């Protein structure tokens with residue numbers, strides 16, 4: 594990644610990413626998954642370190658950063674693009690969308706969104722990801738129809754995944 598003179602990110606929605614990190618760590622510390630033991634009892638286990646517990650999304654603007662500078666002809670359209678992205682993210686994730694920042698320190702301006710699995714004790718960021726939901730639904734349908742395929746046609750998922758990426 595090439596960075597000319599680092600500029601601080603601009604907070605454009607919610608809380609700063611540092612606060613998301615703190616909230617994330619608290620959520621994971623309080624989280625658990627339930628496992629059924631051989632004797633039928635249910636045990637609670639802490640969240641594993643390798644679990645995906647934070648969802649992030651990146652949207653990148655096609656024009657160059659210098660083309661959308663303050664006062665430029667393309668600035669208003671860019672600001673509208675930001676508004677539409679925030680609106681879409683809020684509709685998609687509701688209160689779980691905690692932060693959106695704008696980065697203008699690279700070739701193309703872009704925004705990063707941070708989404709936490711609030712209200713889910715198992716802290717599963719995968720289940721927040723619409724692409725993951727589509728995959729699970731497609732697999733469930735395939736099982737119901739007797740085609741126990743583990744690899745279904747995942748073209749649409751891949752397109753969605755390029756927009757929404759779980760970390």
Ligand SMILES: [Mn+2]
Nearest residue numbers: 696699703705
């Ligand atoms: Mn960035």
